[in-house]
Amino acid sequence: MQNSKSVLIDNNPGRNAQTFGIARELGTDIELIHEPSVGVIGNKGDSQCYLGVQRKVEIIHECIRQKIGYASDQMRMRLVQPEYTVATSDGIRNGTREMRYSLIGREVTHDSVCEHLSASGLEGTIAVVACDKPPVGTLAAILEHNRPAIIMSDGTIRPGRDSVTNEPLDIISGFQIAGSDDEEMKKRIACEACPGFGSCGGMFTYNTMQTFIGVLGMEPLHMISPPSDDKRRIEQFPNELVGYLSAMIDSQLTPRAIVNRDSLRNAMIVSMAIGGSTNVLLHSPEIARAAGFCNFSEEIMSPEEFNHLSQHVVPVLVDARPFGNYSMVDIDEKGGVQVIVKELLDAGLLNGEMLTCTGETLAQQVERLNPPAPDGVVIYSVKDPYKPTGGLRVLGGNLSPEFSAVLKLAGVEGGLEDNIFVGKARVFDGESGLLYSLENEPNIFKNHDIIIVRYEGPSGAPGMPEMLDSTSRITTLCRDQGIVVGLMTDGRFSGGSVGLVVGHVGPEAALGGEIALIEDGDEIVIDLNINEINCTELTDRATLNKRKSAWKKVVEDNNGIHPSVGKVDTRLLNRMRHSAVSAKFGAGMHPDRKLWVSDPRDPVETSFTPSNKYRPDTGTAF
Numbered sequence: 001m002q003n004s005k006s007v008l009i010d011n012n013p014g015r016n017a018q019t020f021g022i023a024r025e026l027g028t029d030i031e032l033i034h035e036p037s038v039g040v041i042g043n044k045g046d047s048q049c050y051l052g053v054q055r056k057v058e059i060i061h062e063c064i065r066q067k068i069g070y071a072s073d074q075m076r077m078r079l080v081q082p083e084y085t086v087a088t089s090d091g092i093r094n095g096t097r098e099m100r101y102s103l104i105g106r107e108v109t110h111d112s113v114c115e116h117l118s119a120s121g122l123e124g125t126i127a128v129v130a131c132d133k134p135p136v137g138t139l140a141a142i143l144e145h146n147r148p149a150i151i152m153s154d155g156t157i158r159p160g161r162d163s164v165t166n167e168p169l170d171i172i173s174g175f176q177i178a179g180s181d182d183e184e185m186k187k188r189i190a191c192e193a194c195p196g197f198g199s200c201g202g203m204f205t206y207n208t209m210q211t212f213i214g215v216l217g218m219e220p221l222h223m224i225s226p227p228s229d230d231k232r233r234i235e236q237f238p239n240e241l242v243g244y245l246s247a248m249i250d251s252q253l254t255p256r257a258i259v260n261r262d263s264l265r266n267a268m269i270v271s272m273a274i275g276g277s278t279n280v281l282l283h284s285p286e287i288a289r290a291a292g293f294c295n296f297s298e299e300i301m302s303p304e305e306f307n308h309l310s311q312h313v314v315p316v317l318v319d320a321r322p323f324g325n326y327s328m329v330d331i332d333e334k335g336g337v338q339v340i341v342k343e344l345l346d347a348g349l350l351n352g353e354m355l356t357c358t359g360e361t362l363a364q365q366v367e368r369l370n371p372p373a374p375d376g377v378v379i380y381s382v383k384d385p386y387k388p389t390g391g392l393r394v395l396g397g398n399l400s401p402e403f404s405a406v407l408k409l410a411g412v413e414g415g416l417e418d419n420i421f422v423g424k425a426r427v428f429d430g431e432s433g434l435l436y437s438l439e440n441e442p443n444i445f446k447n448h449d450i451i452i453v454r455y456e457g458p459s460g461a462p463g464m465p466e467m468l469d470s471t472s473r474i475t476t477l478c479r480d481q482g483i484v485v486g487l488m489t490d491g492r493f494s495g496g497s498v499g500l501v502v503g504h505v506g507p508e509a510a511l512g513g514e515i516a517l518i519e520d521g522d523e524i525v526i527d528l529n530i531n532e533i534n535c536t537e538l539t540d541r542a543t544l545n546k547r548k549s550a551w552k553k554v555v556e557d558n559n560g561i562h563p564s565v566g567k568v569d570t571r572l573l574n575r576m577r578h579s580a581v582s583a584k585f586g587a588g589m590h591p592d593r594k595l596w597v598s599d600p601r602d603p604v605e606t607s608f609t610p611s612n613k614y615r616p617d618t619g620t621a622f
Contacts, residue, residue: 006530019078020320028068028079036123038064038245039080039230041113043127043134043154045105047089049206050130051197052228053154057082057128060152060238075246077124083116085109087134090494091171091200095435095469100461100566102133103492104576105588106286109137117145124249125149126241129213130198130228132205132495136283139213140290143255148248151219152241153210155228156328157198162189170201172322172496175472178439179428198228202321204495207328209283211337212267217258220244221341222369225332256258256407259291263354266362266547269329272314273344275323275391275410276497278503279466286586297524297584303394307531307582310390316410317343317380322496323411323591324386326378334378339373345350394501397532398515398539399524400489404506404584407526411498413475415448415484419528421500423486425518425535429509429564429573430455431467431491438473445474446528447483450500450524454515455564456491457508458580458587462566462573467493467503475499488524488533490515492583502533504583510565512555514538517547 004305019033042057044050061082068075087105088098117125125142129135129151142149148215160169172344174193202574207224214224242436247253264284271280285296293299301309319338320326344350345363352363360368373381391410396403415421426449427436434453437444445451453475458464467489474485475498486500490508493501507513514535518524522538539545555562568574579589 002007011605014203022081022142023078026065026079026081028065029070030503032068032076032078035078036580037080037121038068038075038077038124038249039082039120040064040123040126041083041085041116041138043087043109043130043138044084045087045089045090045131045134046558047131048157048194048197049089049094049154049199052233053128054084054128056152056154056233056238057084059126059234059464060126060202060241060614063238063242065394066245072310075124075249080120080122083419085112085134087131090466090468094175094466094494094509095431097566099465100420100463100573102463103458103587104131104463104572106137106283108572109134110140113141114144114272117147123147124245126245127151128154130206130278132199132209132279135209135213136286139218140286142218143259143287143290146247146254148253149255150241150245150248151213151220152223152237153219153234155198155226155230156201156207157194158227158229158329159201159327160193160195162571163192164188164434168327169323170321170327172202172204172472175496176476178469179442179473179476196229200496201227201327201329201479203274203276203318203328204322205277206495208271208274208280208495211274211276212271212280212284214337215270215341215350215362215505217354217362220253220356221338221365222336222357225336226329227329227332229433244358248357251359253355253357253359256291258355258357259287259444260354261293261300263353264288264291264293266350268306269314269349270341270344271307272310272392273317273340275316275318275320275387275408278392278406278408278493278497279495281392281394281406281504282492282583282587285584286588289586289588289590295585297403303396303531306392306394310409312389314349314390315382315385316387316389317374317382319380319386320383322498323391330378335371338366338369339374339379341368342371343374343382349382378532393528393531395531395532395533396528399513399518399533399535400505401514402506402582402584404501404504404582405488406504407502407528408493408497409528413478413498414502415486415500416528421448421484421486421526423448425450425452425520425522427452427454427520429520430566431465433471435473438470438477442477445477445485447485450486450488452515452518453487453489453491454509455562455566455568456580457510458582460508460510460565460575462491462568462577462580464492464583464587466492466494469497469569471497471499471501486524486526488515500526505533506515506582506584508582510562512548512551516562517544519547563575
């Protein structure tokens with residue numbers, strides 16, 4: 001028996017006209033137009049990361065079309081034409097003002113997927129994701145929509161090969177020679193580093209987040225590591241995905257039944273074990289928010305527990321770029337991500353009872369896949385790891401009162417004596433000034449300097465650009481001169497960054513955080529024994545108050561905004577400036593700070609309504 005709403009829709013010729021037309025053009029039965037909708041979506045953008053997406057989307061779309069109908073083994077559903085999101089290229093735009101749109105791309109993807117899922121009323125979705133920000137935005141929208149959905153990684157690019165040295169190359173190879181005077185060599189590496197198509201191949205942000213999403217349960221584990229041009233992605237995986245989705249629809253297995261506190265903890269632990277990107281500390285709070293958790297550090301994993309696990313419990317199990325030698329293609333050849341997951345499950349470090357998109361628990365999925373033992377060259381065992389401690393560390397201290405600062409310990413190449421670095425501050429108000437100095441006056445940087453790059457946070461830049469260009473040049477400088485130069489910023493880093501670099505410092509400079517009060521020559525201490533980053537001069541209350549008053553005066557004289565913040569010349573950048581939450585909460589755009597606590601189609605307001613303004617007078621963030 002139809003309800004009144006269904007009758008009104010069925011009997012309205014205006015509403016029916018286009019749905020009949022779409023059904024005819026897509027080759028599906030017009031009598032199915034009022035059934036629940038199903039479809040496939042993909043990520044696209046100006047990058048090799050996205051070149052393989054469309055073909056896979058089209059193949060999956062055809063697999064769904066063939067699965068739709070009235071037979072007992074078919075889905076009685078309306079087929080929706082494929083839709084695509086847009087995003088920028090981190091690699092092409094790094095070091096430019098356009099890089100401000102990179103993290104914003106996660107938000108734009110979220111908004112466009114949210115509009116598509118909600119307005120189309122999709123009851124079943126397959127998403128083909130690429131690059132590193134769009135997959136997170138896609139998953140966040142899927143979690144808010146909370147109807148059956150499954151994700152497939154488009155896959156990574158294969159490594160290039162240096163025609164002179166025969167060494168493997170990737171995009172980081174190109175960045176790390178940017179400071180060289182050998183123009184012929186720089187062009188050769190640029191031409192040879194990225195053959196073919198697919199997302200970045202090392203354990204950078206893309207592969208960190210695909211592993212995260214797979215362990216979370218939203219992507220089949222065996223679909224993570226194969227490269228984009230692997231035949232399995234067009235010959236095997238599409239039908240498997242449609243089968244998994246059909247079963248999810250039949251059982252009404254929804255994303256929020258999969259993504260919960262323990263599955264998020266599983267994913268974070270695996271991120272430590274793969275020496276993953278610092279960006280996981282921005283993306284995991286956003287995924288948690290979309291799943292209904294207001295505060296990742298309070299509800300999922302506290303900074304203290306995170307550091308305890310990273311220091312004492314979870315080792316690094318892969319010899320992977322950028323801190324090691326191998327790519328995700330090599331990991332795939334040695335059995336895939338499932339080898340790493342099995343190692344951690346067998347060691348008792350993961351909860352194997354979490355549901356996944358295949359309908360199995362995580363432990364059951366790994367058992368069915370039956371991965372081989374670690375080979376000891378690319379993938380290591382828990383008992384004999386590649387590195388004894390986890391790859392990430394979060395820091396507090398007087399420069400990071402939000403406890404948001406993050407250090408990729410797996411990528412540190414030197415400078416820590418007894419887990420302590422003491423450096424002298426060299427301050428830049430914006431990355432452009434640093435890039436100018438690295439290009440034109442590299443000799444100004446001395447051993448044990450720590451570069452401070454500020455006004456590059458979520459609100460200040462705006463958009464919190466990553467600094468792969470800067471960190472790569474610093475890495476090369478340090479290697480060439482045999483020195484150690486650190487970097488601290490309220491911006492963020494690429495998953496390909498290495499060195500003694502600390503990002504996500506919060507509160508950010510634009511909102512009055514202590515990073516805004518550092519002066520040239522100040523002593524900066526990074527102490528991993530207590531997991532803090534401190535400015536010695538700011539421990540003196542009189543100095544702190546004097547500098548804070550001076551900063552406020554500059555802001556007041558400039559109509560309430562510091563003159564060093566980035567220029568806002570588009571509506572999108574303006575939206576980011578005025579609605580961004582801090583790095584601690586994922587650096588996303590949430591102007592009213594209301595977070596879902598139940599079914600997102602029936603939202604309930606919570607008491608969690610932090611301000612986006614740092615209050616220097618109280619020293620508190622929210």
